[in-house]
Amino acid sequence: MSSLRKVLVIGSGGREHALSLRLLESESVGEVLLSPGNAGTHTAPPDLAHKILRNATGSPLEVAAREQPDLVIVGPEAPLCDGLVDQLSAAGFLAFGPSAAAARLEGSKAFMKDFALRHGIATARHVTVDSAASLERALAEFDAAPVVKADGLCAGKGVVVADSHDVAREAALGMLSGASFGAAGARVVLEERLRGAEASIHAISDGERIFVLPAAQDHKRIGDGDRGPNTGGMGTYAPAPLITPELAERVTRQILLPAIHGMAADGTPFRGALFAGLMVSDAGEPGLLEFNVRFGDPETQVLMNLIDGDFAEALIQAARGKLDPALLTLSKNSAVCVVLAAAGYPATPRAGDPIEGLDVAARMPNVRVFHAGTRLDAGRVLTAGGRVLGVTARGSSLAEAHQRAYQATEAIRFAGMQFRRDIAARALA
Numbered sequence: 001m002s003s004l005r006k007v008l009v010i011g012s013g014g015r016e017h018a019l020s021l022r023l024l025e026s027e028s029v030g031e032v033l034l035s036p037g038n039a040g041t042h043t044a045p046p047d048l049a050h051k052i053l054r055n056a057t058g059s060p061l062e063v064a065a066r067e068q069p070d071l072v073i074v075g076p077e078a079p080l081c082d083g084l085v086d087q088l089s090a091a092g093f094l095a096f097g098p099s100a101a102a103a104r105l106e107g108s109k110a111f112m113k114d115f116a117l118r119h120g121i122a123t124a125r126h127v128t129v130d131s132a133a134s135l136e137r138a139l140a141e142f143d144a145a146p147v148v149k150a151d152g153l154c155a156g157k158g159v160v161v162a163d164s165h166d167v168a169r170e171a172a173l174g175m176l177s178g179a180s181f182g183a184a185g186a187r188v189v190l191e192e193r194l195r196g197a198e199a200s201i202h203a204i205s206d207g208e209r210i211f212v213l214p215a216a217q218d219h220k221r222i223g224d225g226d227r228g229p230n231t232g233g234m235g236t237y238a239p240a241p242l243i244t245p246e247l248a249e250r251v252t253r254q255i256l257l258p259a260i261h262g263m264a265a266d267g268t269p270f271r272g273a274l275f276a277g278l279m280v281s282d283a284g285e286p287g288l289l290e291f292n293v294r295f296g297d298p299e300t301q302v303l304m305n306l307i308d309g310d311f312a313e314a315l316i317q318a319a320r321g322k323l324d325p326a327l328l329t330l331s332k333n334s335a336v337c338v339v340l341a342a343a344g345y346p347a348t349p350r351a352g353d354p355i356e357g358l359d360v361a362a363r364m365p366n367v368r369v370f371h372a373g374t375r376l377d378a379g380r381v382l383t384a385g386g387r388v389l390g391v392t393a394r395g396s397s398l399a400e401a402h403q404r405a406y407q408a409t410e411a412i413r414f415a416g417m418q419f420r421r422d423i424a425a426r427a428l429a
């Protein structure tokens with residue numbers, strides 16, 4: 001075992017659980033640690049029981065110093081924007097993820113929009129506003145009500161798709177005053193509203209080259225038929241047929257590669273996972289809505305089912321700036337993830353409900369139940385967050401993956417459990 005690699009994953013969500021198991025499946029890896037992790041990441045699943053999965057406590061730098069991992073992967077956006085990869089690198093650790101300078105692609109929407117313009121990437125027309133005094137003039141530049149976006153990180157809550165100029169004005173004023181999002185709203189981007197269907201494409205980059213993953217679709221609203229309030233994401237599927245091979249090729253050529261080359265040209269090379277949020281018009285034109293600078297959650301839960309090859313080795317190469325994209329290949333499978341959320345989510349998720357049936361679901365072939373908001377209490381698994389589990393299945397078709405994921409969902413129960421029954425329904429129709 002000693003020549004096998006040890007990998008540290010920073011984070012505690014379903015994304016990090018999915019990354020960890022995919023890393024553990026890599027031939028070159030013997031052990032994966034999560035910090036802080038959750039109730040699902042204390043031990044390896046039965047099929048990976050010959051390897052080690054465990055949680056580690058302490059700050060990321062403390063854990064790295066104690067455990068001496070061969071690679072560190074930083075899951076969430078906040079520590080990336082705060083420079084955790086820079087700090088780990090300075091301390092001598094190999095870390096996969098962008099520097100703070102490169103993470104501005106997600107950390108500042110105004111930066112991202114200016115970057116896209118500068119490098120010829122198609123995105124909605126925008127105006128950046130940094131005071132209430134300049135808001136009226138900016139609003140007047142839009143015939144139809146603009147979308148209003150707080151500049152900084154808002155955990156997915158900083159965007160208002162306004163139906164009128166009045167709604168847009170009110171949203172922008174709330175942001176600019178600091179009332180809505182504090183410093184993250186000190187600047188506001190107003191942008192033209194795009195119409196069409198949304199999808200995302202992820203790429204793994206070493207700063208120069210990219211490996212492009214299949215397109216995924218998320219389901220943001222809590223309720224079936226896209227009703228009710230927004231959430232962190234209630235489920236995903238991939239590949240999304242909306243993104244044809246030709247469209248994926250265009251997104252690679254017109255969005256992903258110009259972004260990677262643009263960041264390098266600007267002196268802030270992007271090494272890590274680049275997530276392009278796209279709006280595809282009815283005419284089939286892809287427009288960039290946003291960049292995220294890390295793997296999506298719950299996109300990762302499905303994407304990790306669709307990559308063949310030594311994933312850990314690829315991330316190590318990318319972190320070193322020397323990725324051989326041929327190391328990875330795309331599997332021909334499809335995957336579906338159904339998120340099980342706590343009672344009261346998204347407004348006021350209830351914690352402490354015991355979860356049953358995890359053992360049954362764990363024995364189902366081609367199924368993984370990724371934990372997010374869970375914790376262990378005297379041997380029992382309890383809910384401990386809004387999004388609790390990501391029930392994920394793969395299949396040779398989307399229909400097969402869908403059927404397996406929902407079958408596994410039926411095995412799991414907790415009081416007040418909420419989930420959507422229409423994940424991937426649009427693609428299957």
Ligand SMILES: Nc1ncnc2c1ncn2[C@@H]1O[C@H](COP(=O)(O)OP(=O)(O)O)[C@@H](O)[C@H]1O
Nearest residue numbers: 124147156157158159191192193194277289290
């Ligand atoms: N220009 C736009 N036109 C139409 N809808 C938009 C536009 N920008 C954002 N949205 C909608 O708002 C959501 C959130 O916006 P996004 O830029 O992805 O920010 P974040 O994910 O950081 O909240 C998008 O998924 C999309 O549904």
Ligand SMILES: [Mg+2]
Nearest residue numbers: 156277289290
């Ligand atoms: Mg988004």
